[in-house]
Amino acid sequence: MPGSDGERRLQERFGSRERADRFYAEQVLDRLNAQMIEFVGRMDMAFIATSDRNGDCDASFRAGKPGFLHIIDDRTLAYPEYRGNGVMASLGNILENPHVGILLIDFVRDLIGLHINGPARIVDDRVLRGWVPDLPEPERGRVAARWVVVAVEEAYIHCRKHIPHLAPADREERPWGTDNAHAKGGDYFGAKAQARTLVGGTPGISGS
Numbered sequence: 001m002p003g004s005d006g007e008r009r010l011q012e013r014f015g016s017r018e019r020a021d022r023f024y025a026e027q028v029l030d031r032l033n034a035q036m037i038e039f040v041g042r043m044d045m046a047f048i049a050t051s052d053r054n055g056d057c058d059a060s061f062r063a064g065k066p067g068f069l070h071i072i073d074d075r076t077l078a079y080p081e082y083r084g085n086g087v088m089a090s091l092g093n094i095l096e097n098p099h100v101g102i103l104l105i106d107f108v109r110d111l112i113g114l115h116i117n118g119p120a121r122i123v124d125d126r127v128l129r130g131w132v133p134d135l136p137e138p139e140r141g142r143v144a145a146r147w148v149v150v151a152v153e154e155a156y157i158h159c160r161k162h163i164p165h166l167a168p169a170d171r172e173e174r175p176w177g178t179d180n181a182h183a184k185g186g187d188y189f190g191a192k193a194q195a196r197t198l199v200g201g202t203p204g205i206s207g208s
Contacts, residue, residue, distance in 0.1 A: 002028045002154060028156040031074045032116075036155055039114055040077065040104065042066045048079075049101035050093035058089045069104075072132055075152045077116070078123075080136075080144030091148070094120050100150060103158065107166040113158025120150045 002024040003011075011017040032040065045063040062068075062079055070078045081091060094100065098119040105113040125144045129135055138144065 023156075028154055030154065031152055032071065032077070032155050033074070036114060037071050037074065039106070039112075040069050040071055040116075043069060043104045043106070045104075046079065047103040047105075048090055049103070050090050051097055051099075052093045053096040058093055060090045067136055070132070070135055072149070076149065077152065078128065078132070078135075078147045078149045080125075081122075081146045081148060082142060082144055091122055091146075094122060094148065100148070102150065105158065105163060107164060108168060111160040111163045111165055113160075113163060114155065115158055116150065116152055116155050118151045118153035120148050123147050123149050 003020065007020070008017075011020045029036075044066050045061065046069060048060045048062055049057065050060070051057045064080070068080060072078060090100075098121060100118065100120045102116040103113060104116070123131075124146050128147045128149070135147075
């Protein structure tokens with residue numbers, strides 16, 4: 001049965017149970033159908049939601065050429081993890097709490113979105129290639145060290161009502177894996193001068 005206990009309680013409180021049940025019955029699948037698979041295959045970005053064992057959340061962004069989200073079968077997909085800032089916030093959360101939410105949005109053509117929810121596991125690139133031989137080949141400067149493999153439990157539409165229509169624009173080429181601070185955005189928000197320090201285990205602000 002789709003939906004959390006919290007969803008059900010609020011549906012009862014606010015009188016939306018009938019509409020919710022209709023959405024669950026008509027739109028929520030436990031797998032990816034053919035149309036969803038085609039949609040995933042042409043996406044070049046994804047928003048990833050995770051939380052740790054305590055429920056503290058993180059939202060992250062992943063991008064790549066269409067096909068970087070690799071469909072293994074109608075109940076399994078994988079996305080690559082590349083070298084980043086070393087924090088590994090999403091992966092760390094998955095290690096503690098495997099449940100992930102993925103949101104894919106087509107801002108350009110169909111103005112529609114797709115939610116994919118389910119448990120995930122972290123798999124080394126070499127291991128996954130032994131299991132899934134048709135994974136995308138690495139590109140120069142862009143080699144996946146590991147993959148996140150997601151078992152699809154829920155897949156459903158995100159309606160187009162409030163999705164803006166965006167047009168792709170040309171942009172400067174940036175080498176993948178670069179350590180160039182300007183190319184990466186560096187200290188865009190000026191946080192470095194206000195870096196947090198830990199004093200007695202309590203976060204504080206330095207330089208004040």
